[in-house]
Amino acid sequence: xxxxxxxLISIRHVSRRYYRAADEVHALEDVSLDIAAGRFVALxxxxxxxxxxxLNIISGIDRADxxxxxxxxxxxxGLSEDELAQWRARHIGLIFQFFNLIPVLSARDNVALPLxxxxxxxxxxxxxxEIALRVVGLAHxxxxxxxxxxxxxxxxxxxxxxxxxxxxxxxxDEPTGDLDARNxxxxxxxxxxxxxxxxxxxxxVTHDPRALRFVDDAYHLDKGLLLEGHEAERATEAIxxxxxxxxxxxxxxx
Amino acid sequence: MKYLGLILANLGRNKLRTSLTSVAIMLxxxxxxxxxxxxxxxxxxxxxxxxNTRISVHNKAGIVYSMxxxxxxxxxxxxxxxxxxxxxxxGGAYEEKGVVTFPNFAVEAEQARAVYPDYNIAPQxxxxxxxxxxxxxxxxxxxxxxxxxxxxxxxxxxxVWPVDLDFRIxxxxxxxxxxxxxxxxxxxxxxxxxIGRPGLGIxxxxxxxxxxxxxxxxxxxxxxxxxxxxxxETACETEKSFFSNFLGSLQGLVTIILLVTGLVALCIVFIxxxxxxxxxxxxxxxxxxxxxxxxxxxxxxxxxxxxVVTLSALAGGAGVLLATGITQALRRFAGxxxxxxxxxGFIITPEVIAGGMVLSLAVGVLAGFLPAxxxxxxxxxxxxxxVF
Numbered sequence: 001x002x003x004x005x006x007x008l009i010s011i012r013h014v015s016r017r018y019y020r021a022a023d024e025v026h027a028l029e030d031v032s033l034d035i036a037a038g039r040f041v042a043l044x045x046x047x048x049x050x051x052x053x054x055l056n057i058i059s060g061i062d063r064a065d066x067x068x069x070x071x072x073x074x075x076x077x078g079l080s081e082d083e084l085a086q087w088r089a090r091h092i093g094l095i096f097q098f099f100n101l102i103p104v105l106s107a108r109d110n111v112a113l114p115l116x117x118x119x120x121x122x123x124x125x126x127x128x129x130e131i132a133l134r135v136v137g138l139a140h141x142x143x144x145x146x147x148x149x150x151x152x153x154x155x156x157x158x159x160x161x162x163x164x165x166x167x168x169x170x171x172x173d174e175p176t177g178d179l180d181a182r183n184x185x186x187x188x189x190x191x192x193x194x195x196x197x198x199x200x201x202x203x204x205v206t207h208d209p210r211a212l213r214f215v216d217d218a219y220h221l222d223k224g225l226l227l228e229g230h231e232a233e234r235a236t237e238a239i240x241x242x243x244x245x246x247x248x249x250x251x252x253x254x
Numbered sequence: 255m256k257y258l259g260l261i262l263a264n265l266g267r268n269k270l271r272t273s274l275t276s277v278a279i280m281l282x283x284x285x286x287x288x289x290x291x292x293x294x295x296x297x298x299x300x301x302x303x304x305x306n307t308r309i310s311v312h313n314k315a316g317i318v319y320s321m322x323x324x325x326x327x328x329x330x331x332x333x334x335x336x337x338x339x340x341x342x343x344x345g346g347a348y349e350e351k352g353v354v355t356f357p358n359f360a361v362e363a364e365q366a367r368a369v370y371p372d373y374n375i376a377p378q379x380x381x382x383x384x385x386x387x388x389x390x391x392x393x394x395x396x397x398x399x400x401x402x403x404x405x406x407x408x409x410x411x412x413x414v415w416p417v418d419l420d421f422r423i424x425x426x427x428x429x430x431x432x433x434x435x436x437x438x439x440x441x442x443x444x445x446x447x448x449i450g451r452p453g454l455g456i457x458x459x460x461x462x463x464x465x466x467x468x469x470x471x472x473x474x475x476x477x478x479x480x481x482x483x484x485x486x487e488t489a490c491e492t493e494k495s496f497f498s499n500f501l502g503s504l505q506g507l508v509t510i511i512l513l514v515t516g517l518v519a520l521c522i523v524f525i526x527x528x529x530x531x532x533x534x535x536x537x538x539x540x541x542x543x544x545x546x547x548x549x550x551x552x553x554x555x556x557x558x559x560x561x562v563v564t565l566s567a568l569a570g571g572a573g574v575l576l577a578t579g580i581t582q583a584l585r586r587f588a589g590x591x592x593x594x595x596x597x598x599g600f601i602i603t604p605e606v607i608a609g610g611m612v613l614s615l616a617v618g619v620l621a622g623f624l625p626a627x628x629x630x631x632x633x634x635x636x637x638x639x640x641v642f
Contacts (some may be wrong), residue, residue, distance in 0.1 A: 061546055062635040081633065082550045088549025100543040104263040114547050116256055161547070 007034035008169060008201050009058055014020040014067030016053050016224075027053040030067070035217075037168075040195040040202045042211045045221035050206045052173055054221065057201060059092050059171045060084045072168040091118045093162030095172035099154040101146040101161075107133060108142040111160045118165070129242060132160035136190060152183030159190060163200075170194060172204040175213075188214040209239045257553070261561045268452060275529045276569035279617060282522035282572030284580070287610040289515045291601055293508045305372050306467045310496040311338075311460040311477055314489040320456035321486040326362075329358050329460055334469035337368030340457035342439060346410025346419070348400070354413060356396045360439035360454065363389070369463045373432075374570070379404070379425025387441050389424035393432025397423075398585065410435075417445040434528065461493075519613055528623030530562045534625040541629050542637035555630035562622030563615060570614020577610065578602045 002134075016028040017169065028050045034042050056062035057069055058077050061084075069076045072091045079087060090109040093114075101110045112129035120128070133139045136156040146154055155175060162170050172191065176184035192214045194200040212218055220227040222237040227235055265272055294353060311329060313319035326340045342360045347353055363384045364376070383389045402408065404423050411418045421437055443454040462477070464470045474490035482490040491499070521590060534541070541554060581602050629637075 056635055056638075059546075061638065076482075082552070085545065085548050085550045085634075087548075088546070092548075094546050096543070100539060102260075102540050102543075104267045105260070109259065113260075114543070115551075116260070117548050122256070142585075222631075 003228060008072060009033070009035040009142040009203070010068075010070040011054075012068045014054075014057060014069055015063065016050070016057065016065050026224045028057070028064075028221075031221075031224075031226045032067075033219060035201065035203060037149060037201050038199050039216045040069065040125070040192055040214065040220040041204065042208070042215040043203065043205045043221060044106050044211070044218055044235070045227075046054045048223075049221040050224040051221045055171055055173055055203060055205045059169070060088050089114060089165070091168045093164045093165065093167040093170040095155070095158050095170065095175045097174035097177040099151075099178070100148070101154055101157055102238040103146050105125075106143050106145060107149065107157045109158075110146065110157055111164050113161060114165045128164055129160070132164040133157070135163060136160045139152060150183070151179050152186060155179060155183070155187050156190065157193075159187070163194065163198075168201065170202045172202065172206075174205055174207065174210045176206065181210075185210060211234065211251060212239055257557050257560070261557055261564060264533075264557075265562055265565060268580065270538075271533075272565065276565060276572070277507055277525060278525050279522055279566050279569035279614065280573040280576065282518050282617075283570040283614055284577045285518055285579035285609050286515050286575055286613055287602060287606050288581065290606045290609055291517075291603070292511055303587065305463075305493055307336075307464045307470060307473055308369070308489045308493040309462040309464060309470060309477075310493055311462055311488050312491075314481075314487040317459065319486070320458050321460070321481075321488065323457045325481065325486070325488075326457060326460050328480060329462060329477055332473055332480070334465050334473050336463045336465045337365050338462045339365035339369040341436075341439060341461060342442070342454065342456065342461045343414060343458050344410070344412055344419075344437070345414035346412050346435075348410060352411070352413065352549050356393075356399075356433045356435060358410060358435035358437070359458075360442040361436045363436075363438040363440075366391070366436065368476040368515060369461050371463075372408050373403065373427050373429065375425055375427055381437075382424035383438070386422060386424055387438055387444075388419070388421050390421035390437040391425040391427060392423055392435045392637070393427040394430055395433045396435065397426055397435075398430075401474070413554065415446065416451070417442070417449060423442050445489050462490075519617070523617050523620045526562065526566060526617050529623065530558075530625045533561075534558060534629045538629070538637060538640065542634060542640075545634040546638060551630040556628045558626035558629060559619065562626070563618030566614050566621065567611070567619030570610060570617065573614070574602075574607055574610040578607070 011031055011033040014028055014031045015026070017024055017026050019025070031050075031054060033054075045051045045064055053062060057064050057073060057076075060071070060079070064077065074087060074091070076084065076087070096097070101107075104115070105113070107128060108129045110150075111132050112125045115125040117126060118125075130139060130142060133142050136159050137155050138153060138160065141149060141153060141157075146157065151159065155178075159175075162172075175191065176187050179187060188208070188211055191202050191204065195202050195216075204215070218236055218239075220232050222235075263593075275470055311321075313321055322342055322344075326338055329335060329338045334565060339362050344358045344360050345354050346358045348355060366383065367377075367380045381389065383391050395404070402423055404426060406423045408423065409418060409420045419434075419437070419441065427434070439454055447453045454553075462473065464473050470492060474492075477490050545551075545554060585601070
């Protein structure tokens, strides 16, 4: 996979617990995982399995209670909120299920938002946003408001926003969750393209069984545990079957 | 500066709400500015028309009681007195309405120049005042109010004396806040004698100008000492003290005005804070997204607070402008209608403008602080979990 190169993401014995009312929820339990640079990776599992929590910890949005997390050469554990924000701005591109575009800004201005945190001039920011929109095939819609764009187009704008700072890592939380089948495949293809053409590392949380056709690796989580060996193979097989027609929810690993 | 586009876009997001909040802030600042003109006007009046070398000499029993006019000559002889001018209330009503709408006094015309050099009345006008027995000098406020100009002839019907007098306006006291009319006391004296009265042997007030501020206290003591045990004992006051006491009777009203002003300001802070809270709550998802993509807590706080402050400053600025326009208009209308007379005193001073702008900014900062702080402080993962 990564050869002699150090992994871009190194997760060591990470646990995360939080409280829901009086109950302690073990979102992640002793998870260890390496992801090499330039891979397109899916984190899969049923709802509540901890995959979004793991993605949030990888992207520096959430913190691990235990264990160590290193991404792009930076150990995240000791960073303050503001240091993490600064680090995310430089190294992470984020894609959300519901696109999370700012409705009062044009597509181009939405894409240029992360560039406000750089020292680039307004003209440079606009130029880079245009380039990012061109990459996702939406250059002709740059002045449009998000409200006038379809769901698939809005997600492409969100991908352009994630790409515009040229981050080391792109993380996507259910990027096809709010899209129809055709748009979902287009978005998965586009994410694959980012990996193939620009060498980006993409880590994606998804329920979508079609994702297996696009990703290099799929990791499965269940009840906060990372499945390995036979269990992981069974989970992958179940999802492949689901992709053939059955519902993914009906074949979650035991 | 680079966040300005985002801030302005957010301000334009809900145009109806932004407009309604702006109008509320604008009207509140307008009201506060208009209310503040009253105490500010009184302070301005006292500061601008009073001198630290002028002394008021009046009957110890009260200003409605008179003193013998001959006492004025004695006052002039007191060491340190540069000039003294007797002043007697005429109580003239304009346009036969029987209501005195501006103060008017019979004065010693030849003393006006020496007692009121700070009024900056044109020398030629003062010369005409001394020359013409029926000459009158009028404060600019009253000139503007009635649209009078120098050379006009007017008649006043006295509510105190049994003679009505016609005057020619020969000069103006060039001060927007000066309402009084002065005319030559000889004119009143002769008019009284012409109807068989003994003439004007009394004076209501004597205005004294000291040669130096440090002589004022000695002069006041000397004059009061001179009148002791006479029929009309005097009470001397500095001009500032006299006007402060005179206007002091309105202090209770001013306190109420300031209280109302404070309550209005507080109300508008709550209204704006409520609007800001709603705006932040509606945009919780967007704020969470901004934080997730790397905006720091400080920049989120800064953008939100600048947004509220921009709105309140623009709306408040419009309120200040409107207040200035309205008070200017009132001054003009006051010249057309006597019932609006007192409103001519509502003048927006630079201090009131500054107060209005400070209030506008304070409304923005106070109203925006808690919502912005709350939004900025919330951990990004918690914010994302709450809205998605």
